Amino acid sequence: MKKTAILLLVIVFQSCQYFEKNVPIKEDLLNQELKKINWNEVDDFPCTLQCDSIADKVTRKQCFFDFMTNTIQDKLIQDSVKILFPKLDTIPVKVTVLANANVIFEPNLTKYNSDYDVQKLDSVLQLKLSNLPPVEPAIKRGIKVKTQFILPIILKSE
Numbered sequence: 001m002k003k004t005a006i007l008l009l010v011i012v013f014q015s016c017q018y019f020e021k022n023v024p025i026k027e028d029l030l031n032q033e034l035k036k037i038n039w040n041e042v043d044d045f046p047c048t049l050q051c052d053s054i055a056d057k058v059t060r061k062q063c064f065f066d067f068m069t070n071t072i073q074d075k076l077i078q079d080s081v082k083i084l085f086p087k088l089d090t091i092p093v094k095v096t097v098l099a100n101a102n103v104i105f106e107p108n109l110t111k112y113n114s115d116y117d118v119q120k121l122d123s124v125l126q127l128k129l130s131n132l133p134p135v136e137p138a139i140k141r142g143i144k145v146k147t148q149f150i151l152p153i154i155l156k157s158e
Contacts, residue, residue: 042138046097046147049133068095068135069151072105075128076155085121091153093125099137099144105129108150 044057051063072093096104107125109118138147 037141042140042145042147043142044139046138047136052136065149065151069153071132072129072151072153073155075132076125076153078128084124088121088155090155091125092150093153094148094150096146096148097135097137098146101135101137101144103132103135 045061045064047060047064048067050067051060054060054063076091092108094106094108096106098104105126107122109121137144139145
């Protein structure tokens with residue numbers, strides 16, 4: 001009887017270890033999750049009101065890029081840019097959409113250094129691009145994030 005009681009006690013104490021669960025360390029879980037995230041892509045691209053109703057992700061992205069390119073081209077083709085910079089045909093413009101929905105335009109004018117006053121050209125471009133329609137920022141895992149892309153803006157259609 002005494003041996004049975006001791007055996008039962010040993011079994012009871014040993015069986016408690018079967019119910020014990022290993023709790024993962026939260027830093028390890030966080031690091032594993034961070035490794036799974038592709039930081040070079042966003043879940044949803046920036047969007048404007050004109051493209052907001054499109055459900056397909058690829059079509060919506062293309063709509064946004066087309067809208068931005070056409071809007072910037074329309075604003076830059078106006079008289080002052082054509083008169084002040086007649087040789088200018090294409091400008092690569094780096095567009096940055098910040099998480100707070102502000103948009104920053106940075107024309108890449110390095111190849112025009114010798115032909116034009118780059119500061120004057122930049123100030124004209126900033127003035128022309130100052131009042132674009134609102135843009136919703138890109139979303140990554142439910143959080144609004146900053147995105148950058150380069151749009152080639154064609155000024156001459158000849």
